[in-house]
Amino acid sequence: SQQGEEDPQALSIQEGENATMNCSYKTSINNLQWYRQNSGRGLVHLILIRSNEREKHSGRLRVTLDTSKKSSSLLITASRAADTASYFCATPRGAGNMLTFGGGTRLMVKP
Amino acid sequence: NAGVTQTPKFQVLKTGQSMTLQCAQDMNHNSMYWYRQDPGMGLRLIYYSASEGTTDKGEVPNGYNVSRLNKREFSLRLESAAPSQTSVYFCASNIPGGVETQYFGPGTRLLVL
Numbered sequence: 001s002q003q004g005e006e007d008p009q010a011l012s013i014q015e016g017e018n019a020t021m022n023c024s025y026k027t028s029i030n031n032l033q034w035y036r037q038n039s040g041r042g043l044v045h046l047i048l049i050r051s052n053e054r055e056k057h058s059g060r061l062r063v064t065l066d067t068s069k070k071s072s073s074l075l076i077t078a079s080r081a082a083d084t085a086s087y088f089c090a091t092p093r094g095a096g097n098m099l100t101f102g103g104g105t106r107l108m109v110k111p
Numbered sequence: 112n113a114g115v116t117q118t119p120k121f122q123v124l125k126t127g128q129s130m131t132l133q134c135a136q137d138m139n140h141n142s143m144y145w146y147r148q149d150p151g152m153g154l155r156l157i158y159y160s161a162s163e164g165t166t167d168k169g170e171v172p173n174g175y176n177v178s179r180l181n182k183r184e185f186s187l188r189l190e191s192a193a194p195s196q197t198s199v200y201f202c203a204s205n206i207p208g209g210v211e212t213q214y215f216g217p218g219t220r221l222l223v224l
Contacts, residue, residue, distance in 0.1 A: 033212060042115075042201055042215035043154070088153055090213075097142050097161070097205055098169070099213060101153040 006089060006105045014110050019076040021105040023089030024069075030092060032065055032072050033099070037086045046074075046087075079109045112137050115216035117202050123222045124192045132187040132219050134202030142205050143185035144169075144213065145177060147198040154201060160185055192223045 007022045023032070031050045035043040049056045049065045049072065056063045062075040076083055086106045090099040115136045124130055136143065141162045146154040146169075156169030160179040174196060176188045185204075189196060199220050203213040 040218075042217050043203075043213075044215070045212045048212060093156075097213075098144070098156060098159060100156075101146075103151075103153045106151075 006087070006102045008105060009103065010106045010108075012108045012110065013079055015079060015081055017079055017109075019079050019083070019107055019109070021074045021087050021107070023072045023074070023102055025072075025089075025091050026070065027091075028067075032063075033090045034061075034063060034072075034074050035088045035090060035101075037088065037104070039085070043088065076107075079107075081109050081111045083107060084109045114138065115202055115204055115214055117200075117216040117219050119219060120217070121220045121222075123224065124189075125224050126193060128192050129188065129190050130192065130221075131189075132200055132202075132221075133184070134186065134216060135184045136202075136204040136214070137183065138204060138214065139182070140204035140206055140214070141182070143179065144203040144205075145175075145185070145187045146201045146203065147171065147196075148201060148218075149198050157187065157200075189221075192221075194223045197221060197223045 005024050033048045034046045037043045047058045047063050049063045060077045065072045086104040088101050088104045090101045093100040118133045144159040145157040148154050155171050157175050158177040160166045163182045166177050178186045199218045201218050202216040205213045
């Protein structure tokens, strides 16, 4: 079963609007990561937030983590058509360096 | 640096045929992974190799075998392909310990008829 579940599954917005995606997970974690996947390509790491952090910024990205609710959100501000992609959250799995990925949010930004 | 490379990019097989998907990384990473991604879904871990000389099963290992040839290369083999193995396969690697950020290859699209 998937550790992380993204919501919504799909999101369509106009260029310039903000996009918010949510991720819920089931077990305690020490960090949570967000990845982007452009159509037909591999995943690219966007940002990692540790369990002792509540919010983190990277450019137009803002990630929050609420460990009490076992949830995270990814906010993309002032979206661009180039932000059109699928976004996945990932959480550590097991004792090694493995990750468990959610099902993803497909974001479409219309010009 | 090429990062993580995968070959082939696309392959069509008939049911029962075998093939090997190749993956190589030039980042001196110890850990490597094979995932499959089915349409509209996230990634599921097939096998991983925490370090050279070791391999372990992931969530969906049935029908697959792997070989960690050396530190750079990690191959995935389908001995007898089935239509259920039609998917996009991604290889990834990372540095062990601490941060689990993974670096992904471009993927191999496999169609089994």
